[in-house]
Amino acid sequence: MNDLExxxxxxxxxKNVKNDDIYRSKAYSIYVIFLLSTEIFKNNIDVKDFFEKNPxxxxxxxxxxxxLKDYLFNSRTVLVGxxxxxxxxxxxxxxxxxxxxxxxxxxxEAKNTNLINNKLKDNEENYYDSLLKQFKRGN
Incomplete structure (x- = not known):
């Protein structure tokens, strides 16, 4: 079973929980799965971007x-804490x-955008590809 499931x-x-204490205890597990999921957030910086985009x-x-200072986004476990x-x-x-x-x-969103991660658009070039093009060997 993957993280989204x-x-x-x-x-x-x-949805069926009426007791506040039980709701809170289930919220813990939801937040942990959500924040630690590499399926939803590939990189730690994606978590930070998500927080900044959601008021x-x-x-x-x-x-x-x-x-939530910048150092928290270096470690997801610290962020979960x-x-x-x-x-x-x-x-x-x-x-x-x-x-x-x-x-x-x-x-x-996960179904429509293939998760939250900001993936490169077709016309964008990633940093490593640009380096390879810049320093390619001549034949």
């Missing part, structure tokens, strides 16, 4: 006075708002 299953089971996450982080602290302090209404963003990604 796990996320979808957990998000489906989250819901930025408001969520600012509301609980947690800063920070988010566990945020989830621990967060109100259930805020967690539900963020779950909607994750739900959109798991069910809709």
């Amino acid at each position: 796990k996320l979808r299953n957990l998000l489906q089971s989250l 819901e996450f930025l408001l969520f982080i600012k509301k609980y006075k947690m800063e 920070r988010f566990i602290r945020i989830i621990q302090k967060a109100e259930i209404a805020d967690l539900k708002a963020i779950m909607k963003v994750i739900q959109n990604i798991a069910f809709f």
Whole structure:
């Protein structure tokens, strides 16, 4: 089972949860799978780009006075640790708002855009290809 399937299953089971403590405990596992997934975020910098492009996450982080400095994006496990602290302090209404963003990604965006990662467009050239062209051997 891949990460997206796990996320979808957990998000489906989250709909039926009425107890706030159980909701919070399921939110932990969803965030961990979401943030650690290399299927959703190929590189650590993609996680940072995702946060910057989603104002819901930025408001969520600012509301609980947690800063996400650049060094956090060097290690996803450190980032997960920070988010566990945020989830621990967060109100259930805020967690539900963020779950909607994750739900959109798991069910809709991942299918349409082949995941969140900013892939190169057909006309863009990646850095390594440009180096190979620049320093190719003459025949």
